[in-house]
Amino acid sequence: MKLGLLPLLACPDCGGGIKFAELGHDPRMNEELEKGLLACASCGARFPIENHIPKLYPSGGLDFQNRKTKKRFGWEWKRYPGSLDEDRGVFLTETQIPAGEWKDKLCLDAGCGMGRYSRVALDLGAQVVAFDLSDALERLLPRALEDRALHLVQGDLFHPPFKPAAFDVIYSLGVLHHTPDTRTAFGQVAKRVKRDGRLTVWVYGTPGSYASFSGNPLRGDRQWLAPLRPLIWLIVWARQILSDVLRLVTTRLPVPLLYLLCYPLAALGGVPVVKYLTYSVHADFRVRLIENFDWLAPPYQHKHTKEELRGWFAEEGYEVLSQLAHGVVPKVGVLGRKP
Numbered sequence: 001m002k003l004g005l006l007p008l009l010a011c012p013d014c015g016g017g018i019k020f021a022e023l024g025h026d027p028r029m030n031e032e033l034e035k036g037l038l039a040c041a042s043c044g045a046r047f048p049i050e051n052h053i054p055k056l057y058p059s060g061g062l063d064f065q066n067r068k069t070k071k072r073f074g075w076e077w078k079r080y081p082g083s084l085d086e087d088r089g090v091f092l093t094e095t096q097i098p099a100g101e102w103k104d105k106l107c108l109d110a111g112c113g114m115g116r117y118s119r120v121a122l123d124l125g126a127q128v129v130a131f132d133l134s135d136a137l138e139r140l141l142p143r144a145l146e147d148r149a150l151h152l153v154q155g156d157l158f159h160p161p162f163k164p165a166a167f168d169v170i171y172s173l174g175v176l177h178h179t180p181d182t183r184t185a186f187g188q189v190a191k192r193v194k195r196d197g198r199l200t201v202w203v204y205g206t207p208g209s210y211a212s213f214s215g216n217p218l219r220g221d222r223q224w225l226a227p228l229r230p231l232i233w234l235i236v237w238a239r240q241i242l243s244d245v246l247r248l249v250t251t252r253l254p255v256p257l258l259y260l261l262c263y264p265l266a267a268l269g270g271v272p273v274v275k276y277l278t279y280s281v282h283a284d285f286r287v288r289l290i291e292n293f294d295w296l297a298p299p300y301q302h303k304h305t306k307e308e309l310r311g312w313f314a315e316e317g318y319e320v321l322s323q324l325a326h327g328v329v330p331k332v333g334v335l336g337r338k339p
């Protein structure tokens with residue numbers, strides 16, 4: 001942990017300021033602290049720094065489902081192949097923020113996983129706080145040790161250990177629907193953006209009503225499907241119901257067994273046409289394996305419409321700047337500005 005992180009931190013229990021406890025010396029700017037103890041200046045709660053990473057979970061601990069979420073995502077992202085060439089393009093598309101607008105921005109990667117998009121934001125010139133529930137963010141440690149622009153924090157988005165209005169940009173890509181309540185997590189993240197800052201979020205989509213589905217923005221290469229929308233709406237609903245039933249079992253399977261079962265799914269994902277029955281059609285087998293696990297393993301997987309997400313931005317006082325175009329399975333993404 002670097003000293004520069006301290007002014008951004010707040011107690012996850014009471015929101016009070018955070019100071020060093022029992023450090024034994026005054027830390028120098030940019031000194032990397034491998035271990036130590038942080039304390040809340042208001043309520044006195046204590047939080048360890050372990051292996052360079054401050055762990056600011058709420059003092060009450062995580063409940064059973066959140067512990068499961070933490071364990072399953074830790075397993076998943078520790079096995080992910082690593083950064084891929086496509087990451088930059090995916091990041092720029094999904095955040096909806098052009099490459100030229102990242103330089104010198106203080107960003108929160110809210111639910112960073114193994115940090116593939118933290119790396120992209122750093123390469124675009126941003127300062128990044130990479131934040132996650134799981135310990136997969138340890139994969140960013142070698143970079144954090146040599147890059148002053150990167151900070152790592154572990155904690156829970158329901159009780160984010162950051163001051164209000166602390167960040168220029170917060171991005172949360174495929175995360176909030178994995179918490180107990182997407183709306184509450186959204187509100188917590190939205191409050192951490194500065195005035196005139198940007199918040200960009202995507203969450204899993206549901207087909208919803210036909211009126212909603214038919215108004216979804218299709219990507220340029222999917223426009224030809226527009227006349228087939230009524231049929232596609234039924235197929236996407238059928239797929240969602242089947243998947244929800246399957247997940248009643250898979251979210252309860254032991255992690256190694258479920259991971260093993262994802263191998264045949266990943267193999268099918270390489271077969272033309274049949275591949276659409278699986279949960280990943282990525283060209284790389286190793287990525288398909290993780291993406292199938294990512295779909296079937298997490299205990300929470302809420303799905304939303306674009307109307308819901310746009311409504312949340314409005315309720316938190318944001319101006320909606322743009323929304324994400326996608327394929328036939330809705331991927332609901334909105335970029336907003338806090339006026």
Ligand SMILES: C[S@@+](CC[C@H](N)C(=O)[O-])C[C@H]1O[C@@H](n2cnc3c(N)ncnc32)[C@H](O)[C@@H]1O
Binds near residue numbers: 077131133
């Ligand atoms: C599907 S992954 C996405 C990771 C990353 N955004 C990416 O696209 O590579 C979801 C991430 O959300 C994290 N997560 C889930 N619940 C969380 C919570 N309550 N607080 C913080 N992170 C959470 C998980 O640990 C996991 O790394």
